[in-house]
Amino acid sequence: MNKAFEKVKPAFQAFAANKYVSAVRDGFIACMPIIIFSSIFMMIAYVPNAWGFHWPDAVTNTLLIGYNYSMGLLALFVAGTTAKSLTDSENVNLPKTNQINPIAVIIAAEITFIILSIMPLKTGVDLTYLGSQGLVCAYIVGLIVPMIYNFFIKNNITVKLPPQVPGNIAQSFKDLIPLGASVTIFWLFGVLFKMATGTVLPRWIIQVLSPVFTASDSYIGLCIIAGAMAFFWFLGVQGPSIVSPAVMPIMIANTAANLAQYQAGVHVSHVFAQNAMDYIMNFGGTGSTFIIAYVLIFAAKSAQLKAIGKAAVIPATFSVNEPVLFGVPLIMNPIFFIPFIITPMVNISLFKFFVTTLGMNSIMYYLPWTIPAPIGIIAATGFAPLSFLLVPLLLAVDVVIFWPFFRQYDKQLVAEEQAKAAEVAAQNAAGSIPAGAGVAAVPAGATTESAVAVAESAPSTVTNTGSTAAVTNKTLKGEQYFKDNEVNVLVLCAGGGTSGILANALNKLSKERELKLSATARAYGQDMDLIQDMDMVILAPQMDSMKGNLQKITDKYGVKLVTTTGRQYIALTNDGDMALDFVESNL
The missing domain is CATH 3.40.50.2300 (Response regulator)
Structure with a gap:
């Protein structure tokens, strides 16, 4: 299995490192504070509804201003941050004396995105597609505008002023041609596209991708997404870095749609919302590893696994699961291949069953991924009553899935530790280990656990200098x-x-x-x-x-x-x- 994994790993690493994929991912990460900030207003406005308290309409509308002019303009900001991320990549390959101006690129990207996305109305303009529904269009703009700039800057097709002109003024004129070219190209495209289709680009994209949005909410679609993230991570390639750029627009659009359903007083139905990846698929981190650290502490007999559990339990509680992934290890460890892939798929399927069949409200708010998943599930669903049943069920099911594989691995490590302890004890008794030789002395009558702990800690506390x-x-x-x-x-x-x-x-x-x-x-x-x-x-x-x-x-x-x-x-x-x-x- 390891040989097979090593063969396919480079291809996935290359995809994850692709500058365009990275720009989409990094551009979205830069806008995460907007999403978290805007969610605060929504939670203040609507979470009290779960306990029967409703703000007056005037208060609710005032609170929604903070949401509408942050999250409601998310795609506009993402167009700029995506363009900035790709510009940074392009500048690495350009001379330091002839760089693309990131600020100019952000401005050009946001202008062109507005041109493509705003729909004129008789009484004004429709800003719908400047928000979450325009994300795919924002990514397209954010990737193309830096390429246009790169062409002009790299080939020195710019307005050049005498060296006596101050640098800030000269830079403004240097940006004039690539800015004009970017805006003109997208303006012409937008006019022709609307003549051909009768609508604006982001709306057309949503219409074309609607089957994909629907498929992502099916049992099969959800399992493919959850399994793919875990599979890539198992290979040693950070799974969300490959999967997230492709599905992020769907998750954000579904989260906004869920909130609209809740405001309208109907069932919140979209399963694949944003925190569904953080709290359900990745329940405690990729591979749904929330319960692993606790199992290591309370059930492991291996000294190594107990030590890892103690070190990992606090980070794991807050979805920082690298101590478990690398410490056990789970990734690239064939024993854990099946539970690592299957558990996220089972978790998201259970969540869909609760939402679709039992009628539980799905996730409608966005919370930071570091909130403990059991708390995050309850809060992000607006304290849906059934969520208090779902959380313990997920915990129990995850333990059941991982348990037989954990026990097998634990037995294997116990056997290895006993053999190692016996060998160290025998060498120590025979006097074959000189003082300061890089292995600490094992006390007489030491247990297997203590002997292994001493043997394993020695290399990190004693160097090879001999003293x-x-x-x-x-x-x-x-x-x-x-x-x-x-x-x-x-x-x-x-x-x-x-x-x-x-x-x-x-x-x-x-x-x-x-x-x-x-x-x-x-x-x-x-x-x-x-x-x-x-x-x-x-x-x-x-x-x-x-x-x-x-x-x-x-x-x-x-x-x-x-x-x-x-x-x-x-x-x-x-x-x-x-x-x-x-x-x-x-x-």
Whole structure:
């Protein structure tokens, strides 16, 4: 199985790293604060309805202003952020003295999107397609406008002014031709398209894709999406980074449609809403791993699995499941292939059954993915009564699916640990392990668990120098480096979860020891402009497919890029001293 996985993995990594796919994903990530912010207004306006309280119409309408002019213009903003993301990729390949102006590209993308999307009315204009229903059109505009700019800038087809002209004025004239070309091309296209179809492009796209929207809400469609994300992650390629760009417009449109149904007082029926991916398909993280850490703590007999459970339980509760994925490990571990793929499919099927057959309201609000899934399901469905039954059912079903595979793996590890402990104890008794040789002494009468713990911890606390003094000197030398040098570190992962844990570990240690080390964390694609101010970028293993793209950016700014393996990265998040030494040794 591993050989088969290794053969197909490069193709999926290449797709995930494609600059156009990345621009769509990163452009949407940049607009996530808008979605979260707007949802606050909606929850204040409508969640009290679950307890029979209704605001006066005037109050509700006032609250909806915050939603309508943020989420209601989401596609307009996404057109600009997608264009900005692709522009950053194009600029990596252009000379530093002849770059595309990102601000000009954002403006051009938003102008052209408005031209394509606004529908004239007798009394004004219809702004419907500037919101969630215009997302696909926004992506198209956001990808094409930077390509137009790249053509003109790369070939120096611009208005050139004498060198005596101030730079800001010269830049304005330099942007004139690509801006004019972008707007003119889309204006002509919009006029001709409306003459041919009688409607605007985003509305036509929705009509054409309506069968896809419908299919995504079917049992088969939902299972394919859930299974695909888990399958890609199992191969070691961050699943949502491949699947999300394709289905995000559907999820957002369905979430808005669900809210409209709720406002109209009818059944909230669209299953594949936005948080359905975060809380149902990825119940606790991709692979629906919420229950795994708890099972490891309370049921595992293996010392390794118990230790992983203790380290992973808090992150896993908040859907940061990399400690489980890389620590157990689940990904690339054939024993867990079936439950890892099947569990998300079963979860979303149960959710659909509750919504379609039992009449439970589906998800209508968008909440941050880091909210614990059991709480998120209840809150995002507007505290639907049946959601209080669905959550414990999902927990129970997930345990049942994973249990036989977990028990088999646990037995396998227990046998390996017993053999290893016996070997260490025998060598120690025979005196064959000299002091300071890289393996700590095992006390007489040590249990299997303690022996394994000592044996496994030794390599991380004792170096190959052959003396404890050398370790102390190395640590002092590393700390002195950060007392003398100001170092800025950026940690990048998929969603900002595990990267935040690692950055916090470094910052905590830096503050305690008065070091000049500062670390920050981001989701890949978020605030990438920070890279130019960093000394080092640490890339989490789940984003390994982005290594090539990121290397171009770090090379451009002369920043050190360091990649990590799965267990290494999780170990760094749990050990500040190890993380500090890792940074120092790689600079």
